[in-house]
Each structure stands twice: as structure tokens, then as C-alpha cells.
Amino acid sequence: xxxxxxxxxxxxxxxxxxxxxxxxxxxxxxxxxxxxxxxxxxxxxxxxxxxxxxxxxxxxxxxxxxxxxxxxxxxxxxxxxxxxxxxxxxxxxxxxxxxxxxxxxxxxxxxxxxxxxxxxxxxxxxxxxxxxxxxxxxx
Amino acid sequence: xxxxxxxxxxxxxxxxxxxxxxxxxxxxxxxxxxxxxxxxxxxxxxxxxxxxxxxxxxxxxxxxxxxxxxxxxxxxxxxxxxxxxxxxxxxxxxxxxxxxxxxxxxxxxxxxxxxxxxxxxxxxxxxxxxxxxxxxxxx
DNA sequence: CTACAAGTTCAAGTTAACTTGAGGTCAAGC
DNA sequence: GCTTGACCTCAAGTTAACTTGAACTTGTAG
Numbered sequence: 001x002x003x004x005x006x007x008x009x010x011x012x013x014x015x016x017x018x019x020x021x022x023x024x025x026x027x028x029x030x031x032x033x034x035x036x037x038x039x040x041x042x043x044x045x046x047x048x049x050x051x052x053x054x055x056x057x058x059x060x061x062x063x064x065x066x067x068x069x070x071x072x073x074x075x076x077x078x079x080x081x082x083x084x085x086x087x088x089x090x091x092x093x094x095x096x097x098x099x100x101x102x103x104x105x106x107x108x109x110x111x112x113x114x115x116x117x118x119x120x121x122x123x124x125x126x127x128x129x130x131x132x133x134x135x136x137x138x139x
Numbered sequence: 140x141x142x143x144x145x146x147x148x149x150x151x152x153x154x155x156x157x158x159x160x161x162x163x164x165x166x167x168x169x170x171x172x173x174x175x176x177x178x179x180x181x182x183x184x185x186x187x188x189x190x191x192x193x194x195x196x197x198x199x200x201x202x203x204x205x206x207x208x209x210x211x212x213x214x215x216x217x218x219x220x221x222x223x224x225x226x227x228x229x230x231x232x233x234x235x236x237x238x239x240x241x242x243x244x245x246x247x248x249x250x251x252x253x254x255x256x257x258x259x260x261x262x263x264x265x266x267x268x269x270x271x272x273x274x275x276x277x278x
Numbered sequence: 279c280t281a282c283a284a285g286t287t288c289a290a291g292t293t294a295a296c297t298t299g300a301g302g303t304c305a306a307g308c
Numbered sequence: 309g310c311t312t313g314a315c316c317t318c319a320a321g322t323t324a325a326c327t328t329g330a331a332c333t334t335g336t337a338g
Contacts, residue, residue: 009314019315020297028295039303039316049264053242059200059232060239064295070243080247087243093198094236097229100199103192104209104226108219125188148284158285159327167325177334179285203325279338286333296322303316308309 005034005042015051022051030054030068060090099124144173144181154190161190169193169207199229238263 008019015022025031026041031050033041050071057067069079070086103124112118147158154161164170165180170189172180189210196206208218209225242263251257 007315018297021295023316024296038305040314041316049261053264056235056239056242058295060236061198061200070246083243083247087240087247090236090240090243094233094240096195097199097233097236100195101226101229101233103195104222104229107209108222108226122188125192146285157327160325162286163326177285178287178332179334197325281338282334282336284334284336287331289329291328292326294324298321299319301317304314305312307312 005044006047007037008041008043011043011047011051014048017051017055025051025054025064028064028068030064061093062086144183145186146176147180147182150182150186150190153187156190156194164190164193164203167203167207169203200232201225 006014008022011017011022012019022031023041026033031043031047031054034044035042053071054064054067057070058064062070066086070083103121106118106121106124110118110121112121145153147161150156150161151158161170162180165172170182170186170193173183174181192210193203193206196209197203201209205225209222242260245257245260245263249257249260251260
């Protein structure tokens with residue numbers, strides 16, 4: 001166990017995140033340092049994976065607080081229902097992003113002056129709008 | 140043309156966005172009101188579709204400024220290369236979200252005390268990490 | 279005609295997620 | 309033993325995207 005902990009500079013390199021962010025995340029309780037060597041933090045190599053997970057979560061639109069609830073086994077157990085719910089949200093997001101990607105690709109080719117005038121584009125958007133209003137109603 | 144423009148309350152209803160947001164978007168140049176009736180804004184019904192598009196864009200992780208550049212034909216023509224690039228970004232995001240969704244579903248079922256200890260979970264995350272570091276390198 | 283609901287403006291406030299800067303600590307190399 | 313570079317703390321600053329509040333305007337219903 002001794003000797004393989006990393007100091008913050010190494011975590012910065014491996015994660016691509018600035019040191020200030022790592023300190024901030026630690027303060028927020030999203031990651032933990034294993035201890036100190038003098039004044040310097042020491043990190044377990046696993047922290048790099050955790051950071052990747054956090055970045056992915058942010059990408060998925062979760063707040064740091066939500067991520068904390070999902071991945072730190074804060075209580076006696078992780079809330080499985082919450083996880084399922086979040087998985088559903090992500091899947092929903094994926095569906096919408098597919099519409100967007102298609103829309104962007106189309107817009108890049110479409111000769112219509114404004115995309116909002118192109119019937120194909122309009123149809124795609126109408127689909128997305130439908131999804132969105134369904135989402136709104138579910139709240 | 141006369142008579143079918145909507146006032147802000149109707150847009151609020153149809154879009155689900157608060158009036159303050161609509162005014163803010165107008166100020167930013169993301170949407171336009173067709174004119175005024177006295178002091179009150181009037182909106183073309185199309186604005187509802189535009190708003191849905193904006194919401195989708197935000198969901199995809201674009202800033203309001205980026206959305207402005209992508210969808211308002213500000214200059215003589217829309218920048219097609221930019222659109223293609225953005226489409227690629229969205230597709231990349233979709234790939235990563237799939238990993239997350241899978242991860243969340245797995246985490247909801249996995250009996251391991253901490254997900255970070257589950258080998259299956261670790262493998263999934265490692266895949267995601269790889270994608271992320273590839274992305275970082277591309278900048 | 280006047281009351282009211284639904285608009286309006288404009289400045290200031292809010293929240294999340296960081297970043298920056300000033301000033302201090304410490305181990306290592308010369 | 310002194311300088312340097314990598315780290316530290318803590319308070320304050322930043323940015324995006326809105327929201328809130330106070331004070332003003334207007335079309336419409338009674």
C-alpha cells in the first residue's frame with residue numbers, strides 16, 4: 001500500500017483536470033485524498049477512474065450534487081431506484097440528441113435559406129418538440 | 140398575416156418556458172418578436188419551434204451563443220462546416236452517454252458494495268476514459 | 279371611468295462550477 | 309543554507325443563464 005499513491009500533479013496529468021478542480025471536488029466530497037505527505041495531498045490511483053466517471057456524469061447533464069448522490073455510497077446503500085431513474089433520463093437524452101445530430105447534418109446540406117423554412121427540418125423538429133412536451137407533462 | 144400572432148403568455152403556455160426567459164432570449168438575439176401591440180410583444184407561432192430547437196441544443200450541451208451561431212442565419216450563409224463539426228460532437232456525446240446509461244443500469248443491479256470495486260463496472264469506465272482522453276488529445 | 283390582469287423595463291440578485299491571487303510551506307538540488 | 313518548484317489555504321472573483329422586484333403601461337370587463 002505504501003509508495004504508490006500519487007501527488008496532485010500526477011492526477012492532473014492523468015485526468016486532464018486542473019489542480020484547482022481536484023481540490024474543489026475534494027471539498028465537495030466527490031473524491032478523497034488518502035492522506036497527506038507533509039502538507040501535500042496523496043491520491044489513490046483509482047481517483048483517476050472516479051474523475052472520468054464524474055466527467056461523464058457532467059456530460060450527461062448531471063450536477064455535481066447528483067453525481068455525488070449516485071456514486072458515493074454515502075448512506076448504507078446506493079439508491080437503486082434513483083439509478084434506474086437516472087438511467088432512464090440518460091436514455092431519453094440520447095434519443096433527443098439523435099434528433100439533434102440528424103438535424104445538424106441535414107442543416108449542413110440543406111439548401112433552404114433558413115432551416116426553419118425547410119419542411120424536412122421542420123418535421124424533424126416537430127418530432128423533437130413532441131418528445132419534449134411529453135417530458136414536461138411527466139413532471 | 141394579421142391576427143394570428145401570439146402574445147407572450149401564449150408562448151409561455153406552448154413552450155413551457157417562463158416569460159423572463161423569452162425576454163432574455165430575445166435580448167440575446169435567439170428569437171425575435173414580430174412587433175408590438177402597444178407595449179406588448181407579439182410573436183409568430185414559429186417561435187415555439189425555434190424555442191424547442193434551442194432547448195434541444197442546450198440539452199446537447201451547447202451554450203446559447205453557440206446555438207445562436209448555428210441557427211440564426213446571421214451572416215450571408217450558415218457555416219456548414221461548423222454544423223458538421225457540431226454534429227460530430229453530438230454523436231460523440233451520444234456514444235459516451237450510452238456508456239453512462241449502461242453503467243447506471245448495471246450499478247442499479249450490481250451487488251458489489253461500491254461500484255468502483257466491481258470489475259464489470261471498472262471495465263466499462265475504462266472504455267469511457269479512453270474515449271475521453273482521445274477527445275482531450277484532439278484539442 | 280376605473281379596476282385589474284397581463285404586459286413592460288431595468289438594475290440587481292442568484293446558482294453552479296470553477297478560477298485566481300496573495301501569501302505561506304516544504305523537500306531537493308546546488 | 310538558500311533558492312526553486314510544486315504544493316498548500318482561504319477569500320474573492322468570474323461566467324453563463326436566468327430570476328426577481330419595483331415601478332410603469334394598457335386593453336378589456338364591469
